[in-house]
Amino acid sequence: MPGSAVLQLAPLEALYDYGHGGEDFGTAVREGLSLGQKKLSAKFLYDARGSALFEEICTLPEYYPTRTEISLLEKHVTEIAELAGRGASVVEFGSGASVKVRLLLDTLAAPDWYVPVDISRQHLVASAKDLATQYPDLTVLPICADYTRAFDLPRSVRAPILGFFPGSTIGNFTHGEARAFLQQAASSLGAGAGLVLGADLMKAPDILRAAYNDAAGVTAAFNLNLLARINRELDGDFELSAFRHEGRLLEDEGRIEMHLVSQRAQVVRAAGKTFAFREGESIHTEYSHKYTIDQVQTLARSGGWEPVRSWVDDQSLFSIHFLAAR
Numbered sequence: 192m193p194g195s196a197v198l199q200l201a202p203l204e205a206l207y208d209y210g211h212g213g214e215d216f217g218t219a220v221r222e223g224l225s226l227g228q229k230k231l232s233a234k235f236l237y238d239a240r241g242s243a244l245f246e247e248i249c250t251l252p253e254y255y256p257t258r259t260e261i262s263l264l265e266k267h268v269t270e271i272a273e274l275a276g277r278g279a280s281v282v283e284f285g286s287g288a289s290v291k292v293r294l295l296l297d298t299l300a301a302p303d304w305y306v307p308v309d310i311s312r313q314h315l316v317a318s319a320k321d322l323a324t325q326y327p328d329l330t331v332l333p334i335c336a337d338y339t340r341a342f343d344l345p346r347s348v349r350a351p352i353l354g355f356f357p358g359s360t361i362g363n364f365t366h367g368e369a370r371a372f373l374q375q376a377a378s379s380l381g382a383g384a385g386l387v388l389g390a391d392l393m394k395a396p397d398i399l400r401a402a403y404n405d406a407a408g409v410t411a412a413f414n415l416n417l418l419a420r421i422n423r424e425l426d427g428d429f430e431l432s433a434f435r436h437e438g439r440l441l442e443d444e445g446r447i448e449m450h451l452v453s454q455r456a457q458v459v460r461a462a463g464k465t466f467a468f469r470e471g472e473s474i475h476t477e478y479s480h481k482y483t484i485d486q487v488q489t490l491a492r493s494g495g496w497e498p499v500r501s502w503v504d505d506q507s508l509f510s511i512h513f514l515a516a517r
C-alpha cells in the first residue's frame with residue numbers, strides 16, 4: 192500500500208506501518224505549547240506506557256465505560272452478528288488491546304479478516320499477535336496509522352465489512368472532527384459497510400468527575416505520561432511533580448477535558464524550544480464528549496451513516512449503535 196512500510200511478522204498476515212506515530216510529535220509539541228491555551232492531541236497520550244496505563248484505567252471501579260460497553264456487547268452481540276452478515280471482515284479503529292472485538296469475532300458467522308488500526312505501534316503489534324495466535328482461522332493484518340489520515344485497506348479485504356469503533360473514542364474528537372472521521376470511515380469501508388460505534392452518554396456530574404479523577408491516580412499517571420514521553424522522545428526537561436492532572440467537567444459543552452496544570456511559574460525546554468508557564472496555566476490534552484442518543488444519531492447521519500439500531504444499558508450510562516454506510 193502506498194505510503195506504508197509492509198513488514199512480515201508471523202503469525203500476522205503483515206504489518207502496515209504508515210509511521211504516523213512518530214513523524215509529527217515534535218511539530219505538534221512546538222505548535223501546541225505555543226498557543227494561548229496550550230494544547231496537544233489526545234493521540235499523543237498513547238505510546239507503549241500510555242497504552243498500558245489506559246488498560247489499567249479500564250479496570251478501575253470509577254471507570255464505568257469499559258465494563259458497561261462490554262456488558263452491552265455481550266447482551267446484543269447476536270443481533271449485531273446478524274446485522275453484520277456472514278464472512279464479515281472487521282476493521283477496528285483505535286483497537287488498543289483488542290479485547291472487546293473478541294466478543295464479535297466469537298459470534299460473527301465465519302469472520303474473514305481482522306484489521307486493527309492503532310497509532311500505538313508496540314501495543315498494536317503485541318495485541319494483534321496475541322489475537323492471531325488465538326484465532327488461527329482469521330487473517331489478522333494490523334495497520335499502524337493515525338485513523339484521521341488517509342490509509343488504504345488491503346485490496347483482499349472483502350465485503351461485508353464491519354467497522355468497529357468502541358470505547359467512546361469518538362468522544363476525543365470535536366463534533367466537526369467526529370463528522371469528518373465518520374465521512375472518511377464511510378468512504379474507506381465502502382457502501383454497504385456496517386459500523387458498531389460505542390458512545391458515552393451524558394450523566395450525573397459526580398459519576399463523570401470520579402471517572403476522570405480516580406482515587407488511585409491512574410488517570411493522572413496516564414495524563415502525566417505525556418510529559419514523560421516528551422522528555423523521553425523530544426529531549427524535554429518537564430519536571431512531572433510541577434504539574435497536576437485535572438479532569439474538568441464542562442457541562443454546557445457536554446464534555447470532560449483533561450488538563451495538566453502547572454503548579455508554579457516555570458520555563459520548560461522541549462523539542463528544541465522553550466515554553467513559559469504561569470502558575471495555574473494548563474495544557475489541554477484530551478476531550479471526552481458525552482452524548483444523547485439523538486446527538487449520536489444526528490452525528491452519524493451527518494457523517495454518511497444511517498442509524499439502524501441503538502442499545503443502552505439499564506442505567507443509561509453508555510450506548511452502542513449499529514450504523515449502515517449510505
Ligand SMILES: C[S@@+](CC[C@H](N)C(=O)[O-])C[C@H]1O[C@@H](n2cnc3c(N)ncnc32)[C@H](O)[C@@H]1O
Pocket residue numbers: 233234237242245249257284285286287288289291308309310311336337338339357358359360
Ligand atoms: C480510548 S482508547 C480505546 C481502546 C479500545 N478500543 C477500547 O475500547 O478499550 C483509544 C485507542 O485509540 C488509539 N488512538 C487514539 N487516537 C488515535 C489516532 N488518531 N489514530 C489511531 N489510533 C488512535 C489509542 O492508541 C488507543 O488504543
